[in-house]
Amino acid sequence: MSKQANTPKSLDTLFIKTYGCQMNEYDSTRMADMMKEAYGLRLVAAPADADVILMNTCSIREKSEEKVYSELGRYKKLKDKRPDMIIGVGGCVGQQEGERIQQRAPYVDIVFGPQTYHRLPEMVKEIRRDRVCLTEVDMPEIEKFDHLPKAKSHGFVDCVTIMEGCDKFCTFCVVPYTRGPELSRPVADILEECTQLLAGDALEISLLGQNVNAYRGIGPDGDEWDFTMLLYAVAELEGLKRLRFSTSHPMEMTSELCVAFGEIPQLMPYLHLPVQSGSDQILKAMHRGHDREHYFRIIDELRQHCPDLALSSDFIVGYPGETDADFEATLDLIRRVGYDTAYCFKYSPRPGTPAGKSADDVPTEVKDARLQQLFTLMREQTRSAMESSVGKTVDVLVEKNSRDEGDMQGRTSDFKIVHFKGNPRQIGQIMPVRITEAYGQSLRGELVLTGE
Ligand code: SAH
Ligand code: SF4
Numbered sequence: 250m251s252k253q254a255n256t257p258k259s260l261d262t263l264f265i266k267t268y269g270c271q272m273n274e275y276d277s278t279r280m281a282d283m284m285k286e287a288y289g290l291r292l293v294a295a296p297a298d299a300d301v302i303l304m305n306t307c308s309i310r311e312k313s314e315e316k317v318y319s320e321l322g323r324y325k326k327l328k329d330k331r332p333d334m335i336i337g338v339g340g341c342v343g344q345q346e347g348e349r350i351q352q353r354a355p356y357v358d359i360v361f362g363p364q365t366y367h368r369l370p371e372m373v374k375e376i377r378r379d380r381v382c383l384t385e386v387d388m389p390e391i392e393k394f395d396h397l398p399k400a401k402s403h404g405f406v407d408c409v410t411i412m413e414g415c416d417k418f419c420t421f422c423v424v425p426y427t428r429g430p431e432l433s434r435p436v437a438d439i440l441e442e443c444t445q446l447l448a449g450d451a452l453e454i455s456l457l458g459q460n461v462n463a464y465r466g467i468g469p470d471g472d473e474w475d476f477t478m479l480l481y482a483v484a485e486l487e488g489l490k491r492l493r494f495s496t497s498h499p500m501e502m503t504s505e506l507c508v509a510f511g512e513i514p515q516l517m518p519y520l521h522l523p524v525q526s527g528s529d530q531i532l533k534a535m536h537r538g539h540d541r542e543h544y545f546r547i548i549d550e551l552r553q554h555c556p557d558l559a560l561s562s563d564f565i566v567g568y569p570g571e572t573d574a575d576f577e578a579t580l581d582l583i584r585r586v587g588y589d590t591a592y593c594f595k596y597s598p599r600p601g602t603p604a605g606k607s608a609d610d611v612p613t614e615v616k617d618a619r620l621q622q623l624f625t626l627m628r629e630q631t632r633s634a635m636e637s638s639v640g641k642t643v644d645v646l647v648e649k650n651s652r653d654e655g656d657m658q659g660r661t662s663d664f665k666i667v668h669f670k671g672n673p674r675q676i677g678q679i680m681p682v683r684i685t686e687a688y689g690q691s692l693r694g695e696l697v698l699t700g701e
C-alpha cells in the first residue's frame with residue numbers, strides 16, 4: 250500500500266501508550282531507550298506532541314481490540330493534520346490481529362508483536378523511505394534481547410525480563426498465542442543487565458516472566474539453571490537491596506524456591522501466586538494442572554520458611570460451567586489462605602483459546618454478583634492485612650513525593666504502600682517508618698529518627 254511521497258520531517262518526539270502487564274511496561278521502556286538511541290527521540294506526555302506514536306497493547310480480556318481501535322481513532326485525527334506522524338501498534342493485540350489492524354485502520358504504519366519490537370528502528374527507517382505499511386509479527390528464533398541497547402536504570406526499582414512466553418495453555422488464556430513459547434534468557438545476560446541497573450540508581454530489581462519459575466536458562470558453566478539457582482545468583486550482586494519476581498505458577502513452586510524465601514535476605518516477603526479458582530472441577534477444566542490441596546500445601550511450605558510472607562493472587566469468576574458451589578469453594582480458599590490483595594476478573598471468552606469455543610454460560614448478572622462478593626471479601630482481607638502493620642516499624646524504600654504536600658511515598662518489604670511526612674532527599678533510601686494508621690489500600694507512618 251503506497252502513500253504519497255513527500256520528504257519526511259525530522260523525528261524528535263515519541264509517545265508510548267502502554268496497556269497490560271508489567272512485562273509490557275518493561276518492553277515499552279526498552280522501546281523508548283531503543284528509539285532514543287536510534288533516532289534521538291524524546292518521550293512526551295501527550296500524543297499530540299509526538300512525531301511517533303506507539304501503542305503497546307494487551308489482549309488478555311474482552312474489548313481489548315475495540316479499545317485499541319477507538320484509541321487509534323483519536324490518533325487518526327492527529328495524523329490527518331500531520332501526515333508525517335508515524336503510528337505503530339505493538340504488543341499482544343498487534344501480535345494477534347496482525348494485518349487486520351491495517352485493513353481496519355489503514356493510517357497505521359507499523360504493526361509489530363512482543364517478539365519483534367527490536368526491529369522498530371529498522372521498520373521506521375523503511376517506512377520513511379518507502380512510505381509503506383509494515384507488519385512484523387512472526388515469532389523469530391533469534392533473541393530480541395541481543396538486539397536491544399543496554400538497559401538503563403529508570404529509578405530505584407527496575408524490572409528485568411528473565412523468561413518470556415508460556416507453555417501452560419490454560420484454557421482461558423491468550424498469552425501462549427501472543428507471547429509464544431517459554432524462552433529463557435541466558436544467566437550471564439540477566440546478571441549483566443542487573444549489574445548495569447545496579448550501577449545506575451537501582452536498589453530493587455523485579456524479575457519478570459509469564460511464569461518465572463519455569464525459567465530454564467543456560468548458566469555460565471554451560472549447565473541449565475533453574476529459577477532458584479538464578480535467584481541466589483542475582484541476590485549476590487553488589488548493591489542489590491531488594492529482590493522480587495512476578496509471576497509464578499503453582500505447578501513449579503519447588504521446595505527449593507520455598508526455602509529461598511527463608512534464606513535469601515534480599516528476597517522480599519511478598520509473593521503473587523495466581524490460583525484463579527478454589528474449585529477442583531474448575532481448576533481441572535481450566536487446565537491449571539493442580540488441585541486446591543496442592544495449592545494449600547505450597548502456601549504451608551512457604552509460610553514455614555517465611556512466616557510473614559504476604560500473598561496475592563488472581564481470580565476469575567464465571568468460567569464456563571462455574572456453579573454456586575464452585576464459587577463458594579473459591580471464597581473458602583481465599584478465607585483459608587488469607588491474602589493481602591487479589592486481582593479479580595470476570596471471565597471473558599478470548600478468540601483462539603480452547604475455552605473460547607465453549608458456551609460462555611454463566612449469566613452476566615451472576616458474574617457481576619460473584620465479582621462483588623469477591624471484592625467485599627478481599628476488601629476485608631486487605632483491611633486486616635493493613636491493620637496488622639499498625640504499630641510496627643518497617644523498612645520503606647522511598648520512591649517519590651506523594652500527592653499530598655510534604656508527604657513521601659514508598660513501599661514496605663511486603664509491598665504495601667506507605668505515606669509519611671518526609672523530605673525529597675530521602676528518595677532512593679530505605680528508611681525505618683513506624684506505621685500509625687491503616688487505610689483501605691495503603692498505610693500512614695512516621696519516620697523513626699535514628700539519631701545520626
Ligand atoms: N501468567 C500468569 C497470569 C497471566 S494473565 C499466571 O499464570 O497466573 C493475568 C491474569 O488475567 C490471569 O491470572 C487471569 O486471572 C486473568 N485472565 C487471563 N485470561 C482471562 C480471561 N479470558 N478472562 C478473564 N480473566 C483472564
Ligand atoms: Fe496464561 Fe496460564 Fe500461561 Fe498464566 S500460565 S500465562 S494464565 S496460559
Ligand code: F3S
Nearest residue numbers: 269270307308309341
Ligand atoms: Fe496482556 Fe500480553 Fe501481558 S495479553 S497481560 S500484555 S502478556
